[in-house]
Amino acid sequence: DGGITQSPKYLFRKEGQNVTLSCEQNLNHDAMYWYRQDPGQGLRLIYYSQIVNDFQKGDIAEGYSVSREKKESFPLTVTSAQKNPTAFYLCASSMDPGAQETQYFGPGTRLLVL
């Protein structure tokens, strides 16, 4: 089965803790993206990566970090500097970088603060 997987489905974070959300794709896509979705709002771009070993900040990168060491993996770390991390996090990929490309989304990770 080809697609994007995200884990875990639910994640609980304690105060001051860093947590990492996993995103893996076996579509052989070059570009990958992380979005945050809050209730009643659209998706906001956190980080994106056009190619392995390269990534750029999106609109709301503060308090987050990413790495792209492998083509198929783009993990997102929510650091303790992110003061309001409760949200639904979506990972996506596209064959090539570019806003004209179709993005394929994972099932999401819901992050909750204890």
Next chain:
Amino acid sequence: SQQGEEDPQALSIQEGENATMNCSYKTSINNLQWYRQNSGRGLVHLILIRSNEREKHSGRLRVTLDTSKKSSSLLITASRAADTASYFCATDLNDYKLSFGAGTTVTVRA
């Protein structure tokens, strides 16, 4: 920076009826995409329309684009219970970034 805005925010229709939702945006675009999201799931791409296209069809979906009014519409014909979802338009902010609206939540009643 949110460029697209869907209208209405919510829509409730009877099964078999048509559903129409609109997307307005602020700056010029190269293309506009529509996505569907079932509750608590990821988004699924529905259709992409380029700025030089006026209308596009895919199955029961019809998308129009009016660049002079900076707006697009998505029509779902003969709706089914499975069409219950949120629908988002996404416009290209620049060469690499998409901007998603807040979405229209569609409920199809049996």
